Amino acid sequence: MLKTKKSFLDVELPKSDPRVKLIAAKIKKENYRQDALIEILHTAQNAYGYLPMNVLAFITRELKVPPSRVYSTVTFYHFFSLKSKGDHTCLVCTGTACYVKGAQALLDEIENKFHIKPGQVTPDNQLGVQTARCIGACGLAPAVVVDDEVKAKVTAAQINNIITTKTGVGA
Amino acid sequence: MPKISVKIDDKDLEVEVGTTVLDVCRANDIDIPTMCHLKGLVDVGACRLCLVEVEGTSKLLPSCTTKVQANQVIHTQTDKLKKYRRMITELFFAERNHVCSVCIANGNCELQDLGYKVGMENVRFPYLFQNCEVDSSHSKFVMDHNRCIMCTRCVRVCSDVEGAHNWGIMNRGYQVRIIADFNVPWGDSTTCTYCGKCVDVCPTGALWNKDATQGSMQKYPQAVSDLVEKREMKS
Numbered sequence A: 001m002l003k004t005k006k007s008f009l010d011v012e013l014p015k016s017d018p019r020v021k022l023i024a025a026k027i028k029k030e031n032y033r034q035d036a037l038i039e040i041l042h043t044a045q046n047a048y049g050y051l052p053m054n055v056l057a058f059i060t061r062e063l064k065v066p067p068s069r070v071y072s073t074v075t076f077y078h079f080f081s082l083k084s085k086g087d088h089t090c091l092v093c094t095g096t097a098c099y100v101k102g103a104q105a106l107l108d109e110i111e112n113k114f115h116i117k118p119g120q121v122t123p124d125n126q127l128g129v130q131t132a133r134c135i136g137a138c139g140l141a142p143a144v145v146v147d148d149e150v151k152a153k154v155t156a157a158q159i160n161n162i163i164t165t166k167t168g169v170g171a
Numbered sequence B: 001m002p003k004i005s006v007k008i009d010d011k012d013l014e015v016e017v018g019t020t021v022l023d024v025c026r027a028n029d030i031d032i033p034t035m036c037h038l039k040g041l042v043d044v045g046a047c048r049l050c051l052v053e054v055e056g057t058s059k060l061l062p063s064c065t066t067k068v069q070a071n072q073v074i075h076t077q078t079d080k081l082k083k084y085r086r087m088i089t090e091l092f093f094a095e096r097n098h099v100c101s102v103c104i105a106n107g108n109c110e111l112q113d114l115g116y117k118v119g120m121e122n123v124r125f126p127y128l129f130q131n132c133e134v135d136s137s138h139s140k141f142v143m144d145h146n147r148c149i150m151c152t153r154c155v156r157v158c159s160d161v162e163g164a165h166n167w168g169i170m171n172r173g174y175q176v177r178i179i180a181d182f183n184v185p186w187g188d189s190t191t192c193t194y195c196g197k198c199v200d201v202c203p204t205g206a207l208w209n210k211d212a213t214q215g216s217m218q219k220y221p222q223a224v225s226d227l228v229e230k231r232e233m234k235s
Ligand code: SF4
Pocket: B157, B158, B162, B164, B165, B166, B167, B191, B192, B193, B194, B195, B196, B197, B198, B199
């Protein structure tokens, strides 16, 4: 059998992740235009809080742009970041729907227990908390993404438990 | 093609509209040092070695990207320009690690030649001593970032001539680096076609053939210039 080189671009993203749908929709809306790369990266950065490599691979494949151009763009602008802050992350959506449904109360709860505000990490780098502007799951508001798992209709009473159960941080 | 007259270093010249100052100079035996320029590649004006003075403008202009205009009076060898060319050359040497005596390109290097040409006896800037990577993951070639001067010839030849788009540029300032694909080891690139054009156009010992031994590496940038010319020929 013919052996072909495995490409680092051959990665699958979880199709059920609303953030993936959000990026796919954005790419479609931009008509797969290669010069919409920056706008699409913005959407991804806003949804994830940073740009994970598998997401970059996905965008590269969809737009059919050279990988080096994507990487050049990402490392040129300070707005983009390739690293998540913290070993584990809790991303709280603060888009309109989630905000209305109590996203701020979730952030307050997290701050009470872990003493970190959005954009910060715990001193031991175990947990970072981020916010995003609408991750495309408004029906699940308020939505939270702990590491890679989307949690729906999270209440202030649940949030810290969810974080600890999923990540082990704060046990 | 309509012609215009210009004066360069006291020579009165008739030149075609749309010609760059550098091309006019080269055609008339006026020597201007260049590093990022290579015939056949799109000029980007990155290295600033080819700066010239144009009367009536206080800015220095890169001759490789500046087109001549009618009745311009241009100077290419003033003391000011010579001073800057030498400073730029020293900065090349200070930024990374150019240890000629152990370099694969020793005796076959455009940067080394430039040092001699501008009369660089020493480097007046503190060396950065950056710890740069040597990427030998490719089966045919090696990329030694210690010797790279970021002229981007490799990037342009790979994108515009070969069409492979393997090389890109990451970061900014002194942390800037040439990258393959997503900053992967060159050997893992999914775009490189193993054509070797980047190796041929690289002016220094940054890109070289794996089987080369010290001092034996020969570059052949002219091959790319010729290739581009042949492709543009109407059959
Ligand atoms: S060998 Fe050819 S395809 Fe590969 S990086 Fe160099 S110029 Fe590009």
